[in-house]
Amino acid sequence: xxxxxxxxxxxxxxxxxADERVYLxxxxxxxxxGGAFKVTRGLSTAYPERILTSPISEAGLVGIAAGMxxxxxxxxxxxxFGDFLTLAADQIINHAAKFRWMYNDQVRVPxxxxxxxxxxxxxxxxHSQTLEKYFLGVPGLQVxxxxxxxxxxxxxxxxxxxxxxxxxxxxxxxxTTQDPILFIENKLLYLQPVQDESSLNEFDVNFLPEVDGxxxxxxxxxxxxxxxxxxxxxxxxxxMAELARQAIYxxxxxxxxxxxxxxxxxLASCSIQPVLDxxxxxxxxxxxxxxxxxxxxxxxILARTSEAPGPVLKACGRIAARxxxxxxxxxxxxxxxPGVADIAxxxxxxxxx
Amino acid sequence: MKPxxxxxxxxxxxxxxxxxxxxxxSSLYLIRRFEETVLENFxxxxxxxxxxxxxxxxxxxVGVLSHLQDDDILFSNHRCHGHFLTYGGDPRALFxxxxxxxxxxxxxxxxxxxxxxxxxxxxxxxxxxxxVATGMALAEKLKGSSSLxxxxxGDGTLGEGVVYESLNMAALWNVPxxxxxxxxxxxxxxxxxxxxxxxxAGRFSAFGLPVIELDTSDVLQISAVAQAILSAVRQKSAxxxxxxxxARFGPHSKGDDTRPPELLARLRAxxxxxxxxxxxxxxxxxxxxERSVNQRIEAAYQQALQDPFPxxxxxxxx
Numbered sequence: 165x166x167x168x169x170x171x172x173x174x175x176x177x178x179x180x181x182a183d184e185r186v187y188l189x190x191x192x193x194x195x196x197x198g199g200a201f202k203v204t205r206g207l208s209t210a211y212p213e214r215i216l217t218s219p220i221s222e223a224g225l226v227g228i229a230a231g232m233x234x235x236x237x238x239x240x241x242x243x244x245f246g247d248f249l250t251l252a253a254d255q256i257i258n259h260a261a262k263f264r265w266m267y268n269d270q271v272r273v274p275x276x277x278x279x280x281x282x283x284x285x286x287x288x289x290x291h292s293q294t295l296e297k298y299f300l301g302v303p304g305l306q307v308x309x310x311x312x313x314x315x316x317x318x319x320x321x322x323x324x325x326x327x328x329x330x331x332x333x334x335x336x337x338x339x340t341t342q343d344p345i346l347f348i349e350n351k352l353l354y355l356q357p358v359q360d361e362s363s364l365n366e367f368d369v370n371f372l373p374e375v376d377g378x379x380x381x382x383x384x385x386x387x388x389x390x391x392x393x394x395x396x397x398x399x400x401x402x403x404m405a406e407l408a409r410q411a412i413y414x415x416x417x418x419x420x421x422x423x424x425x426x427x428x429x430x431l432a433s434c435s436i437q438p439v440l441d442x443x444x445x446x447x448x449x450x451x452x453x454x455x456x457x458x459x460x461x462x463x464x465i466l467a468r469t470s471e472a473p474g475p476v477l478k479a480c481g482r483i484a485a486r487x488x489x490x491x492x493x494x495x496x497x498x499x500x501x502p503g504v505a506d507i508a509x510x511x512x513x514x515x516x517x
Numbered sequence: 518m519k520p521x522x523x524x525x526x527x528x529x530x531x532x533x534x535x536x537x538x539x540x541x542x543s544s545l546y547l548i549r550r551f552e553e554t555v556l557e558n559f560x561x562x563x564x565x566x567x568x569x570x571x572x573x574x575x576x577x578x579v580g581v582l583s584h585l586q587d588d589d590i591l592f593s594n595h596r597c598h599g600h601f602l603t604y605g606g607d608p609r610a611l612f613x614x615x616x617x618x619x620x621x622x623x624x625x626x627x628x629x630x631x632x633x634x635x636x637x638x639x640x641x642x643x644x645x646x647x648x649v650a651t652g653m654a655l656a657e658k659l660k661g662s663s664s665l666x667x668x669x670x671g672d673g674t675l676g677e678g679v680v681y682e683s684l685n686m687a688a689l690w691n692v693p694x695x696x697x698x699x700x701x702x703x704x705x706x707x708x709x710x711x712x713x714x715x716x717x718a719g720r721f722s723a724f725g726l727p728v729i730e731l732d733t734s735d736v737l738q739i740s741a742v743a744q745a746i747l748s749a750v751r752q753k754s755a756x757x758x759x760x761x762x763x764a765r766f767g768p769h770s771k772g773d774d775t776r777p778p779e780l781l782a783r784l785r786a787x788x789x790x791x792x793x794x795x796x797x798x799x800x801x802x803x804x805x806x807e808r809s810v811n812q813r814i815e816a817a818y819q820q821a822l823q824d825p826f827p828x829x830x831x832x833x834x835x
Contacts, residue, residue: 224648224682231652267633268623
């Protein structure tokens with residue numbers, strides 16, 4: 165069994181093997197520790213001269229990586245907790261993401277910032293957030309989020325990383341991007357197995373390698389095998405996609421409500437074509453995210469589906485975190501973050517409309 | 518500067534060739550005339566946004582940058598016109614950029630503060646350029662090139678925390694970069710006494726960077742010291758700092774100078790790099806240089822005025 169952590173680690177190792185312009189900067193990266201969440205383990209042993217373990221300086225690190233990218237390297241930055249991205253916001257928004265366009269397309273900024281996001285580990289208000297919504301819609305910045313799925317087909321870019329898997333997404337992003345990428349890894353995904361259609365034996369998995377011709381944008385659409393036509397589309401990414409998969413399973417067996425689950429891996433730039441395709445069949449949409457509700461990713465998705473020509477939505481809704489900081493106490497945290505029961509309850513409600 | 522260094526630089530001054538003196542004066546005056554032309558014409562509405570003129574600080578750019586090698590990299594800030602012109606940037610392209618024309622340095626996208634041409638870069642957020650410039654120097658070192666980076670910052674920028682993150686990593690990783698602080702003693706309208714506690718030099722020496730502080734507007738003195746420092750940065754492949762105590766004659770941008778006129782008059786009387794260096798030329802030589810530069814600047818300005826405006830093309834960037 166390959167976990168998401170193994171897959172990401174393999175993606176990094178292969179990227180380092182494939183291109184000597186790849187460097188890694190971040191805090192506490194060196195073996196035997198190998199990074200706070202161990203995604204980078206083994207790299208400092210295999211490529212000691214290309215791993216720069218750094219002081220606690222998130223803004224400085226991201227700026228240094230932008231400078232390295234402007235001068236032809238392909239740096240990867242690990243921000244230990246996604247919560248700390250705010251420290252680097254000026255470097256991301258006012259520097260890295262702007263350089264290419266601001267300098268009249270005379271430069272490229274091929275860098276990637278990876279960071280773990282999300283709660284459910286009791287880390288409390290400053291180490292549990294899902295902050296990527298603040299970085300969606302920044303011109304020049306791409307945002308990717310892997311999920312615990314892959315295609316059964318082999319990858320065209322890497323011989324050992326399955327297509328669409330977290331590691332393959334990371335590998336391709338590091339080696340091929342021309343623009344800064346923010347790569348969001350939900351912490352609870354790390355220990356999940358990476359599954360494909362053969363291991364998810366109760367689901368049909370439709371893998372779309374690319375959405376709207378946008379590079380590095382695989383997406384998955386899941387539905388229960390041999391189920392009647394679906395009446396609801398559920399859209400979720402990252403670890404929320406795992407919870408949504410549990411919810412649609414429950415909905416089928418306990419409520420006879422059948423859903424299609426659409427899982428994008430690219431949040432920005434935003435393309436909703438797989439959602440629109442699914443909505444043609446279902447007419448109802450539920451968007452699920454772990455960040456707070458207000459002015460979030462789901463709001464943009466619903467705005468775009470409403471604007472799209474075609475049949476009018478029969479019903480739509482959003483599930484997200486409550487509008488408070490993420491608490492440390494387990495029972496409190498469970499009430500603040502959206503769970504399987506919240507998704508299922510919302511689906512039952514929407515299905516009546 | 519220590520007394521023996523002063524003697525040394527005085528000796529170097531006496532050994533400078535006539536054509537170098539002429540060329541340096543021409544560079545100083547080019548900046549002066551460009552910036553004066555910008556301020557004179559701003560009220561006509563030909564420029565977009567605002568500008569931050571380099572009047573009074575010309576000797577800093579000219580003194581330091583006369584020792585750059587072809588592959589060296591220069592990162593500048595909001596007050597970047599002088600650095601850009603000394604680097605060899607085209608006055609017409611800079612006028613055109615300020616006028617938002619398609620022929621501008623960045624096709625009108627960046628404006629006065631956001632320039633890129635060859636190995637010249639600038640950005641308008643205080644302090645944010647420092648890690649980027651440091652990363653460039655690190656990249657050049659990792660690639661095995663012999664290029665170094667010169668990053669210009671102002672005294673006001675020393676208030677930004679990311680500067681110190683960058684100095685720390687530059688020292689830890691032996692990055693070949695020279696940080697040049699142009700201390701004009703005022704940040705927009707805030708005097709340095711209200712903005713910088715302790716010593717400016719101490720902010721660099723705390724990280725182990727060798728730092729030299731110069732109190733002069735004489736381009737030859739700055740040039741001699743910069744030559745030695747740049748050579749050391751190159752040889753040791755490690756960071757150093759140069760603090761240039763200088764004088765800003767003009768407003769922060771335009772019409773926002775809160776300093777008393779007597780102070781400005783005294784700064785001009787005592788610290789004008791053109792007066793100081795111009796005294797090494799006879800009046801005829803000065804007039805000839807100035808006449809030629811005036812023509813060049815006027816032609817550049819008129820050409821830029823005729824250039825077309827850009828049209829947004831969203832396909833280009835995807």
